[in-house]
Amino acid sequence: MPKERVAEWDVMRGIAFLAIVLQHAIGQFAYRKDTSLFDAYILAAIYHLVKFGVPAFVLLTGTGLFYNYYAKLNYPAFIRKRSTDILIPYFLWTVIYFVYMFPGENIDFLWFKDVGLQILNPTLGYHFWFVLMIFQFYLLFPLFLKGITWAKESRDSCKTRTLNALLVFTGLGYMVLMWVSDKYLPYHVSSYPSFLQYLIINRNTNFLFYSFYFVFGAVIALELERWQKIIVGSMRWNIILFIVAYGWVGYELFIGTGYNLPINLNWSTTLKPSMFMLIFSELIALYMIALKIIHKNNYINTLTSWIGKYSYGAYLAHALILGELIKVFDGFYLKHPALNQYYVLVTLIVFLLVSVVSIFTCFILSKFPLGRYLIGPQGSTNKEVTETS
DSSP, X not given: XXXXXXXXXXXXXXXXXXXXXXXXXXXHHTTOTTSOHHHHHHHHHHHHHTTTHHHHHHHHHHHHHXXXXXXXXXXXXXXXXXXXXXXXXXXXXXXXXHHHHSTTOOOSHHHHHHHHHHHHSOOSSTTTHHHHHHHHHHHTHHHHHHHHHHHHHSOXXXXXXXXXXXXXXXXXXXXXXXXXXXXXXXXHGGGSOHHHHHHHHTGGGSGGGGHHHHHHHHHHHHTHHHHHHHHHXXXXXXXXXXXXXXXXXXXXXXXXXXXXXSOOGGGGOSSSHHHHHHHHHHHHHHHHHHHHHHTSOSHHHHHHHHHHHTHHHHHHXXXXXXXXXXXXXXXXXXXXXXXXXXXXXHHHHHHHHHHHHHHHHHHHHTTSTTTHHHHOOOSOOSSOOOOOO
């Protein structure tokens, strides 16, 4: 019997995709020197509100994998399917981005070599790092499965308490890791061998630096009804956590940037303790919102679920679409320089356009027989709930 589909995960996936597109749209305008200081900080404030995008996808990967494959994993078949669903679209979009950036180049050995290097170390698609990071969870899933299975089943009389202890232990360890990432590694990177320097500089592509969200997703999947109740009842303490963390993150950005332009959103990296607290709070809120949405069978439920269905392909495509739209805007801006007074509004318009074009592009591609190789898995099948973004 196929498992019942968990409707809130579809909604969360759609909202997470929109959050990522909005982050990238903000990145196009917040750094501009002609952005007013007021607009720059408004954009930064919005940016902090939507930083949950990538962690939400990691959490949803954890929920989907453990919901579908707990106690019944066929690893060769599993990794073969994940490679088809995740890596083939990534490879094809890497080629598309390369051809777009370097049109007219001869397709020879050097061309294939450069494309291969882009696959291993993407620089043209600035968002492709996520694919390399998330696929590590698929490769290492048997180890996660074994550890969490032990935690859940080691003593039948205290299953829930054991999972709670696992989550708390993982959270504390992750907080320490975030402190090391923010306060130690950037200032001591030169003291390590070159290989470790590369890993430190590119630590955002290392699964360890997103591991808590994956484990959190696993715990939710294995105690689904219980966690749904916990999240619904968490509003008061989560509001307090959000206010504290949001203020902390904003303070750090102001201390780092001050009254100078352009502002530096690198102060708002995901990999630091304050942002971990904020993202955790935002994920709880996101889950709560998704639960409320699915209980109201309206257009928001339908729309966000539909967006979630095409979110992986749209994620791969959206940066290319955003880049083209920015070119159009810059051409229009030359004729209307007063637009720099409305960068918040312009950012939101660009975000909406990129989101719509990205999703509809994948919707159209899904109608072609080989379209799935460009857009990846689409929603659920009759056999399982799809866990990919």
